[in-house]
Amino acid sequence: MAAEEKGKWGMVIDQDICTGCNACVVACAMENNIPFVGEDETAYGRGMHWIRVERQWEGHFPEVAAVYQPVMCQQCGRAPCEPVCPVFATLHSETEHINLQVYNRCIGTRYCANNCPYVARRFNWFDYEWPAPLDNHLNPDVTVRGRGVMEKCTFCVQRIKRAEDEAAAEGREVRDGEVQPACAQACPTDAIIFGRLDDPESRVSKAARSKRGERLLEDLGTQPKVTYLKGGARYD
Amino acid sequence: MSKKISRRDFLKLAGAGGAAAALTGCGPASRYVRREPYTQMPEYTHPGKSTYFATTCFECSAGCGLLVRTFQGRAIKVEGNPYHPVSGGKTCARGQATVEGLYNPDRVQGPLRVARGAANESINWDQAIGVVAGALTQYQPDEIAFLLGMAPDHLFDLVSELAAAGGARPPLRFGALGMFEARNTLLKATGRVFAQEAMPFFDMANADVVFSFGANYLETWVSPVAQARAFSSMRRGKPGRRGYIVHFEPRMSQTASVADEWVPIAPGTEGLVAAALGIMVAEARGQRVPAAYASLNLEDLLKQADVDEEVLRRLAQIFAEAREPLAIPGGSALGQINGLENAQAILMLNAVVENLGKPGGVFLSQVAAVRDDAYHRPNTLYEIYQLIKDMREGKIKALFIHGVNPAFELPAALAFDQALEKVELVVSFATFPDETARLADYILPDHAGLESWGYQKVVGVGPAVVSGAQPVVLPVFDTRATADVLLAAVQKAGGALATALPYKDEVDFIRQSVAGLRRAAGGHYSAADEATFFSRFQQFGGWWTQEAAAAAPQAASEQPLSVAAPEFDGEGELFLLPYPSPILGDGAGANRPWLQETPDPTTTVMWNTWVEMNPETARELGVTDDDVIRLVTPYGTLEASVYRYPAIRPDVIAIPFGQGHTALGRYAENRGANPARILGVKVNKAGDLAFAATRVKVEKTGRQRPLARAEDRVGVYGDGE
Numbered sequence: 039m040a041a042e043e044k045g046k047w048g049m050v051i052d053q054d055i056c057t058g059c060n061a062c063v064v065a066c067a068m069e070n071n072i073p074f075v076g077e078d079e080t081a082y083g084r085g086m087h088w089i090r091v092e093r094q095w096e097g098h099f100p101e102v103a104a105v106y107q108p109v110m111c112q113q114c115g116r117a118p119c120e121p122v123c124p125v126f127a128t129l130h131s132e133t134e135h136i137n138l139q140v141y142n143r144c145i146g147t148r149y150c151a152n153n154c155p156y157v158a159r160r161f162n163w164f165d166y167e168w169p170a171p172l173d174n175h176l177n178p179d180v181t182v183r184g185r186g187v188m189e190k191c192t193f194c195v196q197r198i199k200r201a202e203d204e205a206a207a208e209g210r211e212v213r214d215g216e217v218q219p220a221c222a223q224a225c226p227t228d229a230i231i232f233g234r235l236d237d238p239e240s241r242v243s244k245a246a247r248s249k250r251g252e253r254l255l256e257d258l259g260t261q262p263k264v265t266y267l268k269g270g271a272r273y274d
Numbered sequence: 275m276s277k278k279i280s281r282r283d284f285l286k287l288a289g290a291g292g293a294a295a296a297l298t299g300c301g302p303a304s305r306y307v308r309r310e311p312y313t314q315m316p317e318y319t320h321p322g323k324s325t326y327f328a329t330t331c332f333e334c335s336a337g338c339g340l341l342v343r344t345f346q347g348r349a350i351k352v353e354g355n356p357y358h359p360v361s362g363g364k365t366c367a368r369g370q371a372t373v374e375g376l377y378n379p380d381r382v383q384g385p386l387r388v389a390r391g392a393a394n395e396s397i398n399w400d401q402a403i404g405v406v407a408g409a410l411t412q413y414q415p416d417e418i419a420f421l422l423g424m425a426p427d428h429l430f431d432l433v434s435e436l437a438a439a440g441g442a443r444p445p446l447r448f449g450a451l452g453m454f455e456a457r458n459t460l461l462k463a464t465g466r467v468f469a470q471e472a473m474p475f476f477d478m479a480n481a482d483v484v485f486s487f488g489a490n491y492l493e494t495w496v497s498p499v500a501q502a503r504a505f506s507s508m509r510r511g512k513p514g515r516r517g518y519i520v521h522f523e524p525r526m527s528q529t530a531s532v533a534d535e536w537v538p539i540a541p542g543t544e545g546l547v548a549a550a551l552g553i554m555v556a557e558a559r560g561q562r563v564p565a566a567y568a569s570l571n572l573e574d575l576l577k578q579a580d581v582d583e584e585v586l587r588r589l590a591q592i593f594a595e596a597r598e599p600l601a602i603p604g605g606s607a608l609g610q611i612n613g614l615e616n617a618q619a620i621l622m623l624n625a626v627v628e629n630l631g632k633p634g635g636v637f638l639s640q641v642a643a644v645r646d647d648a649y650h651r652p653n654t655l656y657e658i659y660q661l662i663k664d665m666r667e668g669k670i671k672a673l674f675i676h677g678v679n680p681a682f683e684l685p686a687a688l689a690f691d692q693a694l695e696k697v698e699l700v701v702s703f704a705t706f707p708d709e710t711a712r713l714a715d716y717i718l719p720d721h722a723g724l725e726s727w728g729y730q731k732v733v734g735v736g737p738a739v740v741s742g743a744q745p746v747v748l749p750v751f752d753t754r755a756t757a758d759v760l761l762a763a764v765q766k767a768g769g770a771l772a773t774a775l776p777y778k779d780e781v782d783f784i785r786q787s788v789a790g791l792r793r794a795a796g797g798h799y800s801a802a803d804e805a806t807f808f809s810r811f812q813q814f815g816g817w818w819t820q821e822a823a824a825a826a827p828q829a830a831s832e833q834p835l836s837v838a839a840p841e842f843d844g845e846g847e848l849f850l851l852p853y854p855s856p857i858l859g860d861g862a863g864a865n866r867p868w869l870q871e872t873p874d875p876t877t878t879v880m881w882n883t884w885v886e887m888n889p890e891t892a893r894e895l896g897v898t899d900d901d902v903i904r905l906v907t908p909y910g911t912l913e914a915s916v917y918r919y920p921a922i923r924p925d926v927i928a929i930p931f932g933q934g935h936t937a938l939g940r941y942a943e944n945r946g947a948n949p950a951r952i953l954g955v956k957v958n959k960a961g962d963l964a965f966a967a968t969r970v971k972v973e974k975t976g977r978q979r980p981l982a983r984a985e986d987r988v989g990v991y992g993d994g995e
Contacts, residue, residue, distance in 0.1 A: 054516075055506045057492045057532045057873040060857060066372035067868050068351055077881035077945070081982035085871060085880075090984055093531075093878060095920050099888060102921045104531035104876060156454050171750055174348045175373035204364075220767040223353060226364040227498050227506035270534070 042103070044262050045115060046135040047193055047211040048235035049222070050245040051108055054269030056229040058091050058106035065224035066110075069194060071180045073166030086160045091110055107266065108221070111158040112254060113137055115261030119150035119159065127188070136193050136263070144249035146186040154263075155255050159190045193232075194219035214240045235263065300920050314503040316347030316748065321969070328355050328815030329520055330743040331366040332450055332723035333375075334859055335424035336360060336497040337730035337741035340369065349747045349990070351492040351723050355815050357553050359737045360500045368859055369499070374866040375705075375722055377750065378933055380939025382707055382719035384752035388789060389699075390713055399754055402718045406763035409672040409699050410440070410771065419670045420445035424452055424652050426728040426743070428784055431645050432757050432777075439774035446661055449859035450683035450931060450950075452652035454853065455495050456608035456617075459960040461651055463603065463617030464638070467566075467625070468827035472638040473649055473733040474621075475824045479504035479511065481634035483596035484519045485551070485589075487544045487620045489604025493856035496604075496734040503640035518596075520589055522547060523606060524849070525886065525928045526921030528856050528875040529711025537589070537925045539581060541688050541849045541966055542840020544607035546579035547586070549837045550620070550968065554590035554625050565832040566622045591919060598634025599627045606851060609965040612838040613958035619837050622830060631826020638862040639733040639825040642740040643794055644787050654961030658684065665693035672699040675755050676720065681709035682861055682935065685953035685963065687909040703756040706865060709937045719753040721745070726755060727780050729788065729816065736822035738796075740788065744812045755780045791817045823882075843954040843964070844908045846971035848891070851928040858932030866944035874930065877917050878984035883946030886919035886928040895972060897986070900980045904973040905929070907952040914947045915979045927970065 064087045066072065089110040096103045105123040113136040119128045120137065127143035128150045130136075139150055151159035168176065176182060180195040183189050194217075201217045214233050222230035233242035245251075249265040318325050324343045331338040331352075339358025343351040352372050356363030387395045409418065418735040420433050431447040448782050451456075457473075465471030478484055478501060482935055486714075491501040508517035521533035522544060530536045539547050553572050556563045576583050593599045603620035610616060621636070629635025641647045658680075664670050673694070680690045694700055694713050702711035703720045712718045720726070725745045733740035757780035764775050777783040785808050790795060792807040796819035801807035811817055842849065854860060856875055863869045870881045877884060885903060887895075901916045905927075914929065922928060933946025954968040 052510065055510050057502055057505070058528055059366060059492060060872050060875055061365060061367045061370060063872050064367040064868055065365070067418055067871075068370050068373060074867040076871075077982050080871060080880050080984075081980060085984065087871075087984070091873070091875065093876060093985065098918055099890070099922075099924075100536075101538070104524070104526065104921065106532075106875070169379045171377045172374065172379055172752075174377045177350050178345055220351075223363070224365050224370055226366060226502035228364075228503075230504070255396065 045235040047113070047198065048191070048233070048242050048246060048265070049262040050242050050251070050267060051229040052229045052231070052245070052269070053107060053266040054267060055103065055167060055227040056106045056108060056269070057227055058093060058104070058210045059226060060091055061223035061224045062089055062108055062119070062230065064274070065085055065220040068175070069177055069180070069220035070192070071176050071182050073168070075166060079163070084163050086108055086189070088160065109156060109158065109254070110221070110264070111137060112156050112260065112262035112264045113193060115263065116259055118153040118155060118258070118260060122149040122153050124149070134195065134198060136195065138195070139149050139189055139192070141181055141187050141189070141260070144187045146188065148188065150188055155258055155260065159188055162187045162189065276810035292541065299929040303757055314723050319346045321346070323818050324350070327744060327746040328742070328813060329724065329746055330728065330741040330815065331365070331369045331372060332425050332726070332730070332743070333372060333863065334494065336499065337425070337501050337732040337739065338365065338369060340365065340747070342746040344722060345669055347747060349376055358741070358815055359739050359818050360497060360732055360735055360741065362503050364499050364503060366499050367857055367869065368863050371863065371866040371869045372724060375870055376724045376747070378706070378865060378939060380865060381705055381722070381751055382711070382753070384703050385719065386717045388712065388716065388717055389715055399461050402716065403759060403762045403766055405716055406701065406718070406759060407766035408765060409701070410767045413671045415440045415442035417669065417671035418442050418674075419672070420674045421661070421678060421680065422447045424449040425677060425730050425797050426726070427650070427731045428728045428787065429676060429757055430650060431787060432760065434774060436760060436771070440771045446617045446653045447650070447656060448653050448658055448678050448680065449819065449834070451854055453655065453683070453963055454609065454931065454965060455497070455958070456613055456958070457614045457652055458654045459608040459617050459958060459962045460603065462960040463614055465622045466833070467618055468638065469831065470638060475637040475639045475734055475736060476600055477634050477637060477736065478600065479507040481508055482515060482517050483593060483599045484517065484602065485522070485593060485600070485623065486510070486519065486529070486533070486602045487522045487548060487604070487616070488607030489602045490529045490853070491526045491602065492532060492605065493527065494854045494859055497732070500735045518592070520625065524923045524926045525851050525853070526876070527853065531876055531921070536921070537585065539579065540840070540923070541606070541851065541926060542612060542842070543579040543581070544603070544860050545612060545619040545837040546575045546839070546873065547581055548601070548616070548619040548623055549835065550575040550579065550581070550586055551590050552591065552623050554587060555594045555626050557624070558591055558594035564622065564626055564796040564830070566569040566625070566830065566835045569834040570837060575837070593623075593627065596627070598632070600624065600629060600634055600636070606853070606966040608958070609963060609967070610960055611841040611956055611964045611966060611967045613962065614960045615836060615838050618835055622835065625830030630830070636827060637736070637824035638733070638827050640825060641731050641733065642738040643790060643819065644729060644731055644740050654957070655955075656957050656961035659688060659955070662688055662690055662693045665697050668696055670697050673697045674701050674703070675710055675714070676703040679704070679708045679710050679862065681713055682948065683950060685909065685955050686951045687953065687955045703759070705753070706938050709935065712937050718756070718759055719751070720751045720756040721749050722801050725749045725753070727784055730783060737819045738823040739818040740791070740816050742788070742816035757783060788817065789898065790920045796820055796823065829833055833930050840967070842967050842969050843956045844969040846906070846969040847925070848968070848972060849926045850905065850907065850952070850968045850970040851926050851966050852953065853928060855930040855932035861932040861935065864932055865939040866892055867941045870941055873984040879917060880982045880984065881945060882981055883914045883930065883933045884917035884981055885914045886917050886922050888922050888924040889918040889920060891924045891927070892916060892918050895974070897974060900978050902975045902977040902979050904975055906953055906971040906973060907954065907968050909954055910951045912947045912949065912952045913975060915981050917981060927972070
């Protein structure tokens with residue numbers, strides 16, 4: 039494990055303009071072939087959402103406020119999920135500097151999910167179905183996972199790869215803003231910014247340096263690639 | 275011997291449509307024939323490459339532009355059209371789930387004779403057209419009625435023309451989202467205050483302080499994606515200047531939860547509060563109190579509204595000092611018995627701070643000139659009631675229903691289903707077997723939105739926009755465009771009507787309708803001829819003006835306002851506040867499994883209906899989370915589980931609209947409860963339903979039904995600790 043990872047791809051989420059609308063949640067499900075599990079299974083906490091919008095209440099009536107925080111895999115530089123996988127299904131990408139999940143290696147020990155402090159990993163407890171013709175909208179770029187396999191947010195790695203291939207074919211670098219994961223693309227308020235952290239001039243790098251920025255559970259030393267910009271201000 | 279179709283045969287058959295596609299001249303092999311690959315693809319597909327089509331979202335009536343990614347003839351992913359002035363490349367949750375409507379296994383797969391549930395027999399489209407043509411010839415023109423939805427506009431325009439040509443009743447249009455925003459009240463109030471009944475456009479993007487009264491502009495109100503984008507630019511778009519939002523509403527909606535301050539005023543007092551604010555703002559700005567508020571006494575207003583004067587003074591100061599202040603009326607503030615007065619008092623606040631026609635202020639929407647440039651408003655509940663009365667009295671012999679599900683969306687107290695029994699012929703054009711379609715004689719299914727042609731005239735944004743729709747995939751089932759069915763039926767019926775509607779088909783009607791825009795001023799593209807114009811219209815997903823076209827309102831009316839104290843229907847200790855679900859919308863989203871599985875933004879509940887109650891109220895009543903309670907109004911009863919909601923007034927309970935389907939497919943049916951069953955039928959002076967003016971009694975049932983929530987229950991109100 040590297041001592042301090044510089045990071046390549048990263049994300050900034052501005053909580054001041056996140057409206058909690060959940061467009062990112064549905065966009066992610068449509069892009070990544072995420073199955074729906076039904077009322078009883080979601081009630082057991084077996085929902086497959088790769089991204090969730092946490093709503094926290096602050097204060098008591100009438101001085102009460104809601105804070106929204108979209109949480110997905112934080113693509114840690116030092117990821118607690120990685121060293122516990124006995125079969126190297128959960129591993130670090132040397133080129134993209136994100137956490138990969140290799141579905142056909144996964145044997146379903148769920149050690150990684152137990153070790154993830156962000157509760158970002160989702161397990162396929164069953165084989166879920168898209169009754170025909172609902173399966174017609176499945177994205178051909180993303181594997182449909184079967185029972186017994188762990189899965190999580192990939193930063194839409196299929197989109198990253200496609201943009202990198204196109205850029206390589208044209209003999210250039212990927213342009214800032216060229217890659218957008220499904221959540222950032224759908225977000226009506228542009229609260230999610232995605233791009234290269236290794237380019238100090240990129241939009242995401244600049245936003246990540248904001249003094250409003252903070253990382254989730256950073257004290258654990260996980261080196262998350264997602265920065266949250268705190269919202270709220272008094273009238274002045 | 276039965277003939278089996280092999281996979282190979284299937285692929286050949288599937289490509290039969292593509293074989294007739296245009297010659298694509300490429301390479302030396304192209305002479306007058308083209309080479310034919312062994313495996314044939316649907317048209318416009320390149321193996322391994324995606325094809326994107328611009329079209330319009332029809333999940334609500336806002337008219338957001340989409341770019342749909344298709345891959346080998348299938349619609350894979352909905353994305354926003356980045357150049358479109360409404361969506362700007364963005365979508366909401368409902369827009370994202372459109373593909374689950376398109377490929378839904380519970381769609382009506384072909385024309386059916388259902389005989390009000392007594393039959394379920396497939397018919398062919400010739401028979402179906404015969405049924406419609408028969409009705410057009412058999413009945414007197416005024417015995418035929420059309421009930422349409424708030425979208426799509428091209429069908430409304432076609433049916434309006436058909437009705438006018440045949441001397442029939444003009445079509446009515448309605449939708450639960452329009453009902454829950456009391457859109458006619460907003461229109462009428464704009465007419466009274468600014469002398470022109472147009473849909474206002476509130477330029478939130480350029481405002482720096484917004485006071486919103488009940489308008490859930492980030493959820494379902496008018497144009498949620500465009501407004502969310504405007505909210506984003508207002509709050510973070512200008513370096514060093516952060517927009518400030520104050521939301522006045524009895525319950526903290528998702529929109530209110532994003533505001534900087536939430537002021538939980540009592541239901542129906544929005545007008546009183548706005549008028550009090552208006553007087554204070556005028557004083558703070560050192561100007562004379564406008565004539566509209568002059569007859570009102572500040573002390574009386576504050577007493578009637580029961581609000582803290584200090585809080586209002588502080589807020590009035592903020593509004594008075596702001597550079598670009600803006601006041602927005604909508605939703606539950608207007609869905610009151612005194613809703614029209616409330617809307618006027620709130621709109622007038624804009625006149626006090628003189629923002630009319632200025633950046634960050636109030637404008638009047640300009641409708642793109644497609645056939646005409648009038649805004650074809652949805653009908654009021656009162657007008658729908660008149661239709662139901664005519665149905666009950668046997669004056670309506672044939673009823674055609676498209677794009678709306680009245681048996682689910684209308685207050686049950688109006689007894690639409692019973693009135694339907696008195697109509698001789700009911701034809702539904704629904705894509706899904708919804709509650710209304712099940713009570714029809716025939717279901718002649720229209721295409722899903724992504725298989726359809728059409729256009730939608732947009733309101734509530736700066737530019738004049740007509741958003742264009744084209745099919746992104748070939749129809750999945752044996753469905754047919756309702757416009758084509760009507761045009762074919764008119765031709766079959768013959769006579770004067772056939773000559774009055776000389777359109778070959780739906781596409782011909784749309785082409786002729788938008789052709790005039792080619793010469794209209796300010797368009798964002800030009801075209802030398804009509805064919806080029808229409809291909810650009812399809813390519814870009816519509817036509818819009820480059821610059822904002824919304825007009826400045828005239829000076830505000832000097833008429834003194836009468837701001838009335840709230841009135842309520844029924845009895846009971848609590849006020850009932852129904853609101854459209856931000857995820858399921860008018861309930862048509864309930865059959866999209868991923869919308870069911872998407873947590874509600876403020877409660878995180880999935881797949882069901884809940885009743886929001888202040889924890890203090892719940893404690894007094896002796897109920898807690900997941901306890902099933904019975905809500906009783908003079909109009910009916912309903913049972914649902916309690917959700918203790920910390921951001922609602924103790925005297926109000928709220929319930930989301932959208933669940934409680936008895937039809938609409940496997941994902942929607944038999945879950946949750948439909949608040950339309952307990953809604954009152956009182957209307958305000960604009961004729962809109964006063965949906966937030968009912969008192970309700972709460973009864974315990976002693977049962978529990980756990981709600982599926984995404985949030986953790988441990989630690990909330992000390993539970994599980």
